[in-house]
Amino acid sequence: MSELIPLPESLVPFLESYLPNESNTNHPNRPFVTLTYAQSLDSRISAKPGTQTKISHMETKTMTHYLRTRHDGILVGIGTILADDPKLTCRFPNCKSQPRPIIIDPNAKWKYQYSTLAGLCRADDNVLAPFIIVDESATIDSGSYDCVVKQGGKYIRLPLRGNSSNWLDILDILKQEGIKSVMIEGGARVINDLLDFNQVTNIIDSLIITIAPVFLGNEGVEVSPGGRVDVQNVTWWQGIQDTVLCGRP
Incomplete structure (x- = not known):
């Protein structure tokens, strides 16, 4: 596990107006939604499907963990889970509470009991077990179900198939479930789907994109919604390597 480097002081005030608070949510009856991810110059988030690709500098990796301190939940799709086996925890210094991992897994593919996150939950009572959102007709593996429930997580059934x-x-x-703010981190299918949905119903409160100075090529996994998306209230931050864009779609 690599250590985080200190967060650049200029990032804190730069990010502040784009982070959750009681006065800046579009929909007070739903969680504050931050869509955040790292991409290449050619809008790729990984070099190939199903592979983990390091894109961002350590500065913006630390920024991601700082963002996790400011949200109640971290949401990713099953593609990210199967490709990366992510920890989905916060390692920022003096993090007061861990965010709740939230997984979109319509067909209940994840064998949670064998995951890195399950191991972390066994070793550390502060790490939270996930909420796993599956289709209402999905067949859930009994071992996964037992492990999730034992560790304090849950499966949530919703009508997902054929309904985006x-x-x-x-x-x-x-x-x-008490989640007042959620940062949605990927993968590409989740990001593209959320951006498309936001054009119909405005649910994204904040957009925070890290752009790394690299091209990953045409085999890479691309972030590209189905239609034009205009971003408003845009500001930029320049780090040692990466550029961060903040805005509101």
Whole structure:
């Protein structure tokens, strides 16, 4: 596990107006939604499907963990889970509470009991077990179910198949579960779907994109929604290597 470097002091005030608070949510009855991810100059988030690719500098990696201190939940799709086996924890210094991992897994593919996150939950009581959102007709592996429930997580059934990702129902149920803010980190299918959905129903409160000075090529996994998305209230931050864009779509 690599150590985090100190967060650049200029990032804190730069990010502040784009982070959750009671006065800046579009929808007070749903969680504050931050869409955040790292991409290459050619809008790729990994070099190939199903592979983990290091893109961002250590500065912006630390920024990601700082953002996790400011949100109640971290949401990713099953593609990210199967490709990366991510920890989905916060390692920022003096993090007061861990965010809740939230996984969109319509077909219940994840064998949670064998994951890195399950191991972390066994070793550290402060790490939270996930909420796993599956389709209402999905067949859940009994070993995964038992492990999730034993560690304090849960499976949540929603009508997902044939209905995009059903973002309104997902966000409504998360608010009912006490999640007041959620940072959505990927992967590409989740990001593209959320950006498309946001054109119909405005659910994204904040957009924070790290752009690394690299091209990953045409085999890479691309972030590209189905139509034009205009971003408002844009500001930029320049680090040692990466550039960070903040805005509101």
